[in-house]
Each structure stands twice: as C-alpha cells, then as structure tokens.
Amino acid sequence: xxxxxxxKSSEEKERIILARSYQTVERISxxxxxxxxxxxxxxxxxxxxxxxxxxxxYIRECSDWMFFxxxxxxxxxxxxxxxETGRQTVELAVMGVLREYHRNGLGRALFxxxxxxxxxxxxxxxxxxxxxxxxxxxxxxxxxxYLSLGFAEFEVIDELWGKENPCQIYVMxxx
Numbered sequence: 805x806x807x808x809x810x811x812k813s814s815e816e817k818e819r820i821i822l823a824r825s826y827q828t829v830e831r832i833s834x835x836x837x838x839x840x841x842x843x844x845x846x847x848x849x850x851x852x853x854x855x856x857x858x859x860x861x862y863i864r865e866c867s868d869w870m871f872f873x874x875x876x877x878x879x880x881x882x883x884x885x886x887x888e889t890g891r892q893t894v895e896l897a898v899m900g901v902l903r904e905y906h907r908n909g910l911g912r913a914l915f916x917x918x919x920x921x922x923x924x925x926x927x928x929x930x931x932x933x934x935x936x937x938x939x940x941x942x943x944x945x946x947x948x949x950y951l952s953l954g955f956a957e958f959e960v961i962d963e964l965w966g967k968e969n970p971c972q973i974y975v976m977x978x979x
Contacts (some may be wrong), residue, residue, distance in 0.1 A: 825878070829913050832873050845882065848903070849903065852946075862898045866897075869886055870918065871884075883898075885897045886918050893927060893928070894931075895928050895931050912953070929976065929978060930976050931973055932934050932974050935971070939968075950974050957972065
C-alpha cells in the first residue's frame with residue numbers, strides 16, 4: 805500500500821496546493837525537445853540514473869516513444885515515456901520527476917495521461933520494470949508508487965540486471 809507523506813506545516817500544504825494548480829501535462833512530439841527534457845531531468849536524478857550509458861540510451865531512445873512531459877509553471881519538471889513491447893502492450897520505459905516535485909501529484913498526473921493515451925490507442929496492457937522491493941530504499945518508494953497506480957506484481961527476473969539488482973515486472977490491464 806502506498807502511504808502519502810504526512811504534511812506537517814501549513815506552508816508545506818500551501819506549496820503542494822500551489823504546485824498542483826500549476827501542473828500541466830503535454831504530449832510532446834518534437835524529437836529535440838523530448839531529448840532536451842529527458843536530459844535535464846535524468847541528469848538531475850543521479851541516484852536513480854547513475855549509469856551514464858543507460859541514461860544516454862534513455863535520452864536517445866525516448867525520441868521514438870510516446871513522450872509526456874509535466875510542466876510546473878513555465879518549466880518541465882517531469883516526463884514519462886511509453887514504448888510498444890507487443891501489439892497489445894506498452895511499457896512505461898522511463899519516468900523521471902525532479903526531486904523537488906516528488907510527492908505533489910506530478911508523477912501521478914503524468915501516468916494518468918499516459919494511461920489514457922495508451923488505452924485510446926488500443927493497447928490492452930501496460931508493464932513497468934524496476935528493482936525489486938527490499939533491495940534499495942529509493943526503489944522501494946518507486947515500487948510503492950507503481951502499486952498505488954494499480955500495477956500488480958507479475959514476476960522477478962534476477963538475470964536481467966544481475967542478482968544484485970533483481971528486476972521486478974509489474975503489469976496492469978488498460979481495459
């Protein structure tokens with residue numbers, strides 16, 4: 805179960821309400837803009853995207869995928885990419901939200917737009933891969949986020965990323 809962070813001060817509550825009121829999610833088609841948004845955000849999320857060649861691969865490949873970006877006021881603060889993995893299935897291939905915008909609904913807004921678009925385009929299923937729960941604290945937060953969106957555990961594959969980073973695959977129906 806995903807547990808929301810307890811908001812302790814009225815100042816923090818106000819910041820979250822303000823942040824939500826400025827959020828917009830856009831579907832981006834321009835290749836250069838996709839790469840620029842992905843680079844800016846992924847390079848600022850080093851804890852999750854610390855392997856240079858993997859990060860660069862995401863930045864390159866995102867230009868070929870469905871790309872959604874969230875704006876806070878006039879700047880992009882998050883993005884999400886979907887790639888087709890089968891005639892009926894898309895994968896949430898990469899997602900990043902700048903740390904200062906975590907836990908204010910931006911990631912959920914990105915996901916909801918992507919989920920809606922995938923269903924409208926006729927996909928039946930969505931999957932996402934992450935490091936298995938219990939291995940790294942930061943990834944435990946990610947796992948709880950995916951579960952809160954309605955994903956269900958499908959399987960763990962130790963061999964995909966190595967025994968030290970077991971790959972958890974989550975799935976959901978879009979129907």
